[in-house]
Amino acid sequence: MKILLVCEHAGDHNGWSQYTRSLHDVLKNKGHDMHVCCIQATTGMKCFPLLKEPLRYLTNPIIPLLSAIKLSQVIREVQPDVIHITVEPYAMTVPFIGKKNIKRTVLTIHGSYGIRPLLQLRTRWLALQYYKKIPSFITVSNYTKDAVSRTLKRKHHSIAQHFSENAHVIHNGIAIPTMPQHSQSNERKEILLVGGIKPRKGVLQAIEACSEFRKLSSTPFHFSIVGTFKEDAYTEQVRNRIYELNLVKNVSVLGVLPESTLKSLYQKTDLYLMPSITTPDTFEGFGLVFLEANAHGIPNIGPETSGAAEAIKEGISGYHVDPDNPKIIAQRMHWILDEGRISPEQCRSYAETRSDKIMIQETERVYSLLVHEK
CATH class of the missing domain: 3.40.50.2000 (Glycogen Phosphorylase B;)
Incomplete structure (x- = not known):
């Protein structure tokens, strides 16, 4: 499969970066053709560094539109089977990338930024649009899925139902060190x-x-x-x-x-x-x-x-x-x-029992469902 990840970057130690890095590396090792649309290039990745800082997409309504134009150009060039947005604020671009591209889009929701755009007046309309149009979601916990569902129900019941029916809970996973690395101290x-x-x-x-x-x-x-x-x-x-x-x-x-x-x-x-x-x-x-x-x-x-x-x-x-x-x-x-x-x-x-390999297997199943339905 050819997969385009839409992310901040994968070279940091924050949750967004770790998640994206795990996806990229394990999927690449399994033979998938990986591409990344991001803020800045990361060594070892085929990157298109054209995005801005994630939180700017929640404060300036022009930025999602301008970035969507650039993202659409990347999509035309790469022709991915799956567009996977791994950083929630970048979903603000989705209403502007066209129906054909939206049909192959997956959004991972990690936590608070799954609901904050729904709570703010300046971002609510766009947020409701991408929750309505994106065909497949991944949430990293049952708690996150329930929090988004509750918030959507207060805003738009039918969109909440669409989300609940198409959201897959896939717990985060990590790369397990090959040998134990922990040595307990005897004193302090x-x-x-x-x-x-x-x-x-x-x-x-x-x-x-x-x-x-x-x-x-x-x-x-x-x-x-x-x-x-x-x-x-x-x-x-x-x-x-x-x-x-x-x-x-x-x-x-x-x-x-x-x-x-x-x-x-x-x-x-x-x-x-x-x-x-x-x-x-x-x-x-x-x-x-x-x-x-x-x-x-x-x-x-x-x-x-x-x-x-x-x-x-x-x-x-x-x-x-x-x-x-x-x-x-x-x-x-x-x-x-x-x-x-x-x-x-x-x-x-x-x-x-929570390795990134298990997480990737479940993510691949979501991709397969999306490609089959598309």
Whole structure:
């Protein structure tokens, strides 16, 4: 099959990029002819770098139209069997690419950006149009599918029905390291969060839990926060809380790290802690980072709601918690760090059931249905 991926880029560590990279690499290895329409070229990919930053498609109504013209030119040149949009805001171009092209389009919905265009007046009409016209959808969790369905029902019942009938739940998958890469530390326990300093990631909640854990346990620990952040009010609140709780020596804000440095950090991490927050329009669609931690033999603690809950198997790969209950989170930290209730072997075995190869097999079935119906 000839497949055109419409994405931001595949060279970053965010969820959009990881998903696109997995799709591209595994499908290419299986013999599919892969092409990518993106912002900037990525080494090893046949790229058409003509798109703009994703969020601009939700703020400027002219950008979707102009990009649709360029995208249509790429489609004419490539003649793909499937056009797979892997970054939700780029679906704003769909109403302008023509019926023939729409019939071969698949949209993956990861999380919050599946519903935000429906909630904003300036983007709602276009969003309803692409939800009405796209013939096939992939959602990365049941939670994400249900969230989009509920939001659509409030706006347009028949479009909601079309979406529900044509949305396929395919959980995210990851490439499993060929050999175990995790080596537990004997002294100081290492805790990790990858996702930056954002309210949605539950950073403040994780810091409160670390404070409670210190009351509960004498085990020395260090909590590393990795990813982008802005020097805004929330980041200031996080820094102040670290200081107020006397956790300055226990918590580090590391920012964005090179891939090699992050890999080394995973190798010595004992716990992945990300008690993500769920609100009506902001949620974790799945939480690929939980699986990534498991693949390195690291147990998780994550939220009991949102799609992230579907990434964790209770008592096997980690624990579900109420993000706003630091005492319970601290107890689960104690179970993992002090009592060793979840082993690295359990984590890796679970991750192997969620490999990217399984994800790709299910995605190929969606492609086949689309091509057959077209």
